[in-house]
Amino acid sequence: MSTIKEKEQEVIEEFALFDDWMDKYNYLIELGKSVPKIDDQYKEEKYLISGCQAQVWLHARYEDGRVYYTADSDALITKGIVALLIRVLSGQPPADIVDAEMTFIDEIGLKEHLSQTRSNGLLNMIKQMKLYALAFQKSKN
Amino acid sequence: MPINADAIRKNFPILETEINKRPLIYFDNAATTQKPLVVLERLRYYYENENSNIHRGAHYLSHIATEAYEAARNNLRRFINAGESHEIIFTRGTTEAINLVANSFSKKFVNEGDEILISTMEHHSNIVPWQIACQEHGAKLRVIPINDKGELDMEAYDGILSDKTRLVAVTHVSNALGTINPVEELVKKAHEKNIPVLIDGAQAAPHLHIDVQQIDCDFYCFSGHKMYGPMGVGVLYGKEEWLNQLPPYQGGGEMIKEVTFEKTTYNELPFKFEAGTPNVADVLGLDAAVSFILDAGLDNIAAHEQQLHDYTVEQLRKLEKVRFIGTAKQKTSVVSFLFEDIHPYDTGTILDKLGVAVRTGHHCAQPLMDFYGIPGTVRASFAAYNTQEEIDKMIEGLQKVREMFG
Numbered sequence: 001m002s003t004i005k006e007k008e009q010e011v012i013e014e015f016a017l018f019d020d021w022m023d024k025y026n027y028l029i030e031l032g033k034s035v036p037k038i039d040d041q042y043k044e045e046k047y048l049i050s051g052c053q054a055q056v057w058l059h060a061r062y063e064d065g066r067v068y069y070t071a072d073s074d075a076l077i078t079k080g081i082v083a084l085l086i087r088v089l090s091g092q093p094p095a096d097i098v099d100a101e102m103t104f105i106d107e108i109g110l111k112e113h114l115s116q117t118r119s120n121g122l123l124n125m126i127k128q129m130k131l132y133a134l135a136f137q138k139s140k141n
Numbered sequence: 142m143p144i145n146a147d148a149i150r151k152n153f154p155i156l157e158t159e160i161n162k163r164p165l166i167y168f169d170n171a172a173t174t175q176k177p178l179v180v181l182e183r184l185r186y187y188y189e190n191e192n193s194n195i196h197r198g199a200h201y202l203s204h205i206a207t208e209a210y211e212a213a214r215n216n217l218r219r220f221i222n223a224g225e226s227h228e229i230i231f232t233r234g235t236t237e238a239i240n241l242v243a244n245s246f247s248k249k250f251v252n253e254g255d256e257i258l259i260s261t262m263e264h265h266s267n268i269v270p271w272q273i274a275c276q277e278h279g280a281k282l283r284v285i286p287i288n289d290k291g292e293l294d295m296e297a298y299d300g301i302l303s304d305k306t307r308l309v310a311v312t313h314v315s316n317a318l319g320t321i322n323p324v325e326e327l328v329k330k331a332h333e334k335n336i337p338v339l340i341d342g343a344q345a346a347p348h349l350h351i352d353v354q355q356i357d358c359d360f361y362c363f364s365g366h367k368m369y370g371p372m373g374v375g376v377l378y379g380k381e382e383w384l385n386q387l388p389p390y391q392g393g394g395e396m397i398k399e400v401t402f403e404k405t406t407y408n409e410l411p412f413k414f415e416a417g418t419p420n421v422a423d424v425l426g427l428d429a430a431v432s433f434i435l436d437a438g439l440d441n442i443a444a445h446e447q448q449l450h451d452y453t454v455e456q457l458r459k460l461e462k463v464r465f466i467g468t469a470k471q472k473t474s475v476v477s478f479l480f481e482d483i484h485p486y487d488t489g490t491i492l493d494k495l496g497v498a499v500r501t502g503h504h505c506a507q508p509l510m511d512f513y514g515i516p517g518t519v520r521a522s523f524a525a526y527n528t529q530e531e532i533d534k535m536i537e538g539l540q541k542v543r544e545m546f547g
Contacts, residue, residue, distance in 0.1 A: 078487075
């Protein structure tokens with residue numbers, strides 16, 4: 001299985017194909033449709049990421065030393081970005097997730113979604129993904 | 142006289158900004174307006190020529206700065222037609238003004254079992270300070286309901302006003318809907334029961350003639366930065382008889398008459414409520430903003446904005462699946478809407494890419510969004526410098542959003 005770095009590189013190369021932001025966002029919207037869907041029973045307050053203008057639900061499970069994420073969002077662009085995060089982090093060992101730098105977001109030109117404004121909770125999304133990994137890592141030791 | 146938006150734009154350097162090689166279209170004026178050169182120059186002039194601490198030093202600079210500051214107070218008094226200059230208290234903004242009243246008023250006049258009355262369409266800044274005050278004093282927060290159009294239910298208001306009501310705090314204009322509330326009627330009804338009224342005027346000051354004596358409200362608050370002035374400065378107007386009864390909000394310099402370790406006596410109005418070194422530069426900037434508005438003519442600005450509002454609504458109606466939020470009869474130039482099948486965040490993101498700055502989200506009025514059962518809206522709010530061509534570009538952007546999201 002590819003490492004997080006390798007997967008990040010894969011995404012960067014894919015996005016390099018677009019020279020127009022519209023194509024990039026259309027692709028994001030498409031990606032959103034492929035997000036590993038969170039089970040409806042988890043679509044509740046407890047699994048909601050705070051700080052997002054759009055609602056984002058995130059669930060994680062730990063299996064054979066790796067973390068697997070599922071998620072959903074009511075905004076399609078947000079869902080696309082979440083799909084990208086899951087593609088890069090899901091199926092990785094918790095230690096690697098905790099250490100992941102996630103610089104690819106900047107490189108594919110989506111940094112604005114990580115800004116500290118109140119409307120963008122993507123930073124919280126990454127933080128939550130890492131917190132799950134950290135918790136699994138601790139329970140393992 | 143119709144205003145010439147193209148000429149006005151020349152006073153706002155920031156409007157020359159380009160985003161993704163497109164000219165910035167700034168439709169987030171209800172959040173904050175841009176600042177004209179006269180305001181920016183006033184700030185600079187102060188720091189270059191007048192900077193000093195006011196009301197104390199006997200030296201030249203302190204003297205001219207004090208005069209300018211107190212002249213600004215009088216101009217602000219005239220702007221809202223208050224009776225006395227000392228009824229004008231400078232604050233950091235509307236939020237601080239409301240917190241001041243919520244804190245000081247409640248300390249003296251709110252007790253267990255009392256009620257404070259607000260409305261469903263309040264900004265969080267006119268909800269949370271009262272919530273805190275209610276918790277502290279064992280009082281209850283009551284809410285005037287609204288109808289689907291986003292207008293206050295005045296009949297329900299009659300029913301909720303009671304002997305237990307200690308104060309009514311309602312917005313003049315809703316930031317999320319643009320609804321203009323019948324503030325005179327609200328005040329009249331409360332006064333029949335001897336209940337004081339605070340009006341949140343943050344969204345009214347840039348658009349409406351405000352006459353606090355005609356409204357007869359007991360407190361009126363507004364912010365400089367929403368009316369072409371600097372951030373960090375605002376006004377609390379309070380009737381003298383009320384302000385005199387309230388205990389100070391913050392302690393410090395300026396607000397004292399005499400201090401010993403045993404006891405402090407407080408300064409008179411307005412200084413009693415202006416603890417610490419005042420924000421002189423921004424007060425002078427706000428003064429310049431008031432001149433800017435009066436020079437352009439408040440009526441002319443309002444007429445221009447109304448025209449932009451009506452044009453936007455007309456153009457939006459041509460698009461599919463548009464739902465308008467807030468369709469009150471009396472409205473300012475705020476258009477709040479969403480596509481029924483597209484999240485406001487998605488719409489806002491694409492508009493941003495096209496250089497159009499709108500506000501998306503709950504507009505700091507979550508209870509109001511809950512009332513409509515929506516996650517938020519897309520809000521376009523206009524100012525003197527906006528043009529019809531800009532609206533055409535936003536509509537083009539929205540057509541693109543429709544294409545992208547099906």
